[in-house]
């Protein structure tokens with residue numbers, strides 16, 4: 329999710345579930361005013377940072393999980409700052425010097441606090457049966473290729489001095505992938521929806537290229553011996569065999585192609601292997617799920633250009649991604665696509681009635697098309713109710729604790745009014761206040777408003793498997809884009825998903841399909857169809 333999510337509606341939903349409420353500055357794309365008023369979004373916004381100091385931006389408001397304070401500087405041209413109540417703690421990665429050190433200390437402490445309960449929940453018991461089950465799960469976890477189809481990135485974490493070789497406070501990076509046994513990360517070239525104008529397209533294209541370049545720097549310059557870019561399923565298997573981690577590239581929102589369909593091949597050449605035609609807010613290609621909020625549509629599904637884009641995606645071997653576009657867009661895309669489609673990060677609407685999730689009709693269409701739905705571990709898409717309740721209780725508790733300690737909590741509006749230096753200082757204090765109270769918050773909320781957790785997430789997998797079959801379901805987190813649940817709140821906790829699947833009786837073969845087999849099968853089919861289309865076009869002299 330990302331930006332735009334800050335809509336009032338979504339801020340209560342999305343901002344909801346996490347361990348701690350936190351204040352974050354989040355940029356919103358201007359046009360997203362539209363999307364944002366409609367709610368829902370999951371992702372960081374655009375950002376190409378230019379400034380080492382504190383750049384980055386990020387996801388939408390809801391970055392629930394981490395208390396990232398996004399401070400700004402280097403915000404994209406069509407982004408605006410917005411302060412949102414977000415939840416969860418962890419991090420910020422852009423504080424210079426002392427502030428950074430303090431922050432990391434806080435973070436380390438917080439990580440411990442947060443992980444303790446998970447250990448209890450997920451059972452480090454001496455019980456023999458439990459130990460046996462864990463051993464079995466661990467064996468399976470190590471033997472299958474684990475693949476997460478949706479991880480957001482900020483270009484500020486792809487520099488010579490700061491990158492994924494370090495255990496940054498991001499939910500995904502090389503040390504965390506190693507620790508949790510996550511083998512493949514689909515890194516996302518996300519662009520928040522902006523104005524449908526030449527200037528808007530130009531800025532969006534630049535943002536997309538910055539992100540492609542960042543991912544290439546990681547695999548070619550910063551960590552070529554640790555992680556490689558895969559373009560095919562064979563690449564994934566080869567890299568895994570070599571003991572390397574794997575990066576793949578997905579494009580979230582086709583907005584950056586503007587009106588030039590040739591850019592689809594260009595993106596394929598840059599490594600893109602899936603693309604959605606819209607994010608939150610209607611694009612020039614497709615209507616967004618956010619249209620449900622006010623019933624205002626731009627294209628009544630796909631635009632003419634969007635329909636042509638589907639054909640180009642098929643031709644160049646890029647999987648069509650249905651996460652974020654509207655239901656009508658998705659049904660049209662499935663009908664038009666000559667190859668199987670995916671939903672890179674979506675839940676089951678029958679379990680959580682959010683416009684970002686897929687209803688049974690869409691699920692059935694994806695099954696018939698041979699595609700795959702990658703269930704998403706994003707709190708407010710997993711359980712709106714739990715997420716909203718936790719947000720509400722968290723905010724009340726934070727206010728109570730602040731009053732007791734004499735900590736003055738500022739409103740969003742007041743924070744905005746502060747000069748930048750004071751704003752930074754406030755965030756630092758706020759972060760410390762929150763970290764100090766983390767155990768109290770956890771304890772007080774655990775019964776009245778339990779966090780959305782891995783069990784809730786796996787309920788979506790169960791539902792999807794029952795509804796459309798084990799061959800059409802996969803796994804995604806939306807990490808660093810607002811995703812994460814208790815128990816799987818960073819790549820370092822990836823084993824907990826496998827453990828829960830084993831606990832529910834899934835076999836090794838089934839788990840292998842869920843973790844990567846299905847998605848890679850679809851990629852193979854998409855690439856086969858692309859070769860056929862290219863051959864036919866060549867024959868026809870096109």
Ligand SMILES: [Zn+2]
Pocket residue numbers: 329330369370371580651652673809
């Ligand atoms: Zn998203």
